[in-house]
Amino acid sequence: MAYRPFLALTLAAAGLSTALALIPPAVAADAAPAPLPASFGHYQPAEPYDGISTHTFYLPMRDGVKLAVRVERPMKAGKVVEEKLPVVWHHTLSVSQEDRDGTGERVSTFRQVSKLVPYGYVVVQVARRGNGQSLGERRGYHDRNEAQDAYDITQWLAAQPWSDGKVGIYGCSNTGDAAMHALTMRPPALKAAFAGCFSWQKYDAFRRGGIFAQWGTGPTRTIADDLAIPPVETDPDKVLLKQAAEEHQRSTPLFELWKSLPFRDSFAPLVASRFWAEGSAGNYADQIRRSGVALYIMGGWFDELRDQGLITHLNVPGSRVIIGPWKHCNNDGFALLEEMHRFFDQHLKGIDTGIVREPAIHYYTVNADPKTAWRATDTWPLAATRPQTLALSGTMLGGKSTAKPRSFPARYDAKCPEAGSGSTVQPCHFAGSGASFTGAALKADTEVTGNAIANLWVASSGKDANVFAYLEDVAPDGTVTVVTEGRLRASLRKTATAPWKMPAGVPWHPSNGEDAMPLTPGEPVALSFDMLPTSWLFKAGHRIQITVTGSDHRERARDIDPAPAITLYGDEAHPSAVTLPVIPAGA
Known part of the structure; x- marks a missing residue:
């Protein structure tokens, strides 16, 4: 121009x-902004399978802590498909995807990823330690314990008989941060990540400008709250769920933790670290870049973490961004699941969806003509x-x-x-x-x-x-x-x-x-x-x-x-x- x-x-x-x-x-x-590709928000390949098989169970970690797992596999004509397929998983707060898990209202795409199963994916939910049906204590929300769990889970998923060895991860809000921390560990099987509304630097996201004026300090739940969620199939009498609920009460109170850290370099006695650094994916930027994992970043103009996604894009070459007129983890009026599907098909199945030849950033201009409100660019600003x-x-x-x-x-x-x-x-x-x-x-x-x-x-x-x-x-x-x-x-x-x-x-x-x-x-x-x-x-x-x-x-x-x-x-x-x-x- x-x-x-x-x-x-x-x-x-x-x-x-x-x-x-x-x-x-x-x-x-x-x-000038580039024209939008015809496939943007309109990716609908054939659906080869007609059902979903669900199984929930506990998986022990390296230290013996048992994490709850939900595995969904495709079915055809009433039988579970034995074909080896790519896996996409979610390092979440409960395998039953409770309302309090932080990935947006029920309309959010991040609650609907199971719809990819009939297209030839295994979709897995894993509740993070100290949360939901999982046992253990939450130390600090995205600490290195969780990151090591993410490495171990990714490699375990790649080795299962129903897996083809290629793994993707997704998440939004606290689970978007969890997805980014999985990248910092560089698990060899991890090939693609779709992460929304997360923090690049926790201090800048949650103490923005040095001011504690944020809604996000994670879950605080009673034993009764935890006992009200569905148990996994292998724990029908809620014996392990009760143990998990009791162990969760020893978790670090996140409000107290974050309130106690007024400076970027504040030391947190509650977790014995300078936690803003430990819990920030951006502090492991070199590892993220060296991972080679394809990264798609989602945000909304009405979400307080929107700057974090754009900063991540500037620091992770090859990453992609979509920002719509949305609140936290929502995607009202846009087929985000189809865009996620297109991304995973490209990087987990090797299908040429055209996504790698498109401009890196798609953004929506609020109040613009709906016919031209979506724009594309390779540069930001x-x-x-x-x-x-x-x-x-x-x-x-x-x-x-x-x-x-x-x-x-x-x-x-x-x-x-x-x-x-x-x-x-x-x-x-x-x-x-x-x-x-x-x-x-x-x-x-x-x-x-x-x-x-x-x-x-x-x-x-x-x-x-x-x-x-x-x-x-x-x-x-x-x-x-x-x-x-x-x-x-x-x-x-x-x-x-x-x-x-x-x-x-x-x-x-x-x-x-x-x-x-x-x-x-x-x-x-x-x-x-x-x-x-x-x-x-x-x-x-x-x-x-x-x-x-x-x-x-x-x-x-x-x-x-x-x-x-x-x-x-x-x-x-x-x-x-x-x-x-x-x-x-x-x-």
Whole structure:
């Protein structure tokens, strides 16, 4: 695509004044999104088998701990097929796939992978130690015990008489992390992994910006909860299930574990390790790359882990990404199972599905024409990006940075109606909380795809502050929708070069204990942080809004007490601004 003048697409022309506008070099000729392949979301080969045989049992691990296993094999004319077939398995929280297992609502594809069995796959569920029907204790959620189990299980599956020796793994949320940790062990039989909504770096995912404002701290279940799930076939009297339920009570409380780790290098006495490092798949990036395992990453624009998948893609050459307009582990309106099937057929059965010749990333632009909302690209961030920097001035976006400081309290009483629950919880605009800056009505549709960057000058009445920034879409009727958000604990504002690849222009904070820089009350400091990536079309007539607050309804275990008053600056000496990744029309 040849470069075209950008005059019609500046935010000024669309109805927003722009300050400090950044205009990068011309876009390369191949920067336009590629057309979607006909097979994308439409892969339906013949179904050679007509039934499913299910068997559940216990499999002892190297240390004697028994893990629950569910094996589903294809049948034909009422008989189990004896043919050796590829295996796909799920390192999950129960072999009965309970609602609390974290892979999305029942509509989620990750609950429906058994539908691949009639197409010539063996599908296996294995409950992780300390969870579901499995015995043992959960030490830390994706620790190296679980990773070693994944290696042993993968190789065991490859050696079974019904297996052809080729194994794939899948999972989403906690089971997506488990799939990634299987890659870190490099089991020779593992050939493909389909992982969704997982963390590349646990600290950045669950202490994002150094703030504990996350829903995901894993399961906490009583003995009665565990006894209510179905036992495996070889334990009809629930003898081992009762033992498992009792052993689970000795597991590490994940909320307490994560609350006790405020810094990236915090040591956890509960598990005797610096657990953010131990439990992060990205800390074993070299092993993942050397594994040679084909990796397909799934995410959603309404999931808090969407940046983690894109960062993983940047660090694992050859990996693929799909990001839709979805909440955590959901895929509403898209045949994700068919895409998963196409991927496994390519890498486990050697069928040329065309997937390896397609662009690496498929993403959906929210509010775009449904006929063209799905786009494809090989580059992230998009080469067509035209960053536009918007000054936070007075009550309006744009103009000169001459505004008086805006002060507001951290509203710990702010609630978010209809924000979702559990893993689908969403941020929201709480009227009267923080400071909002609103642009004029847009004269043309304006696409924002990528990470917005907040550069703010703030002061606190205390020695620290949690600062949140939201990119919002204001409809003509005044309805405010949060498009994306970012956050940073002010004392952890130090930036550095990340030890792994990050999207261009995205700040990274080391956040170790030695990096903490408490504030001097009343003295302004500069904060730079990104908002989670998005792809959103602001429609003509809507307004772009930036809101900055000192609290968020998702915060847990607040430890800044009393709630501080925060001052946001916007004068020439302290120019607060947000830079948006704007995509020109037609790019």
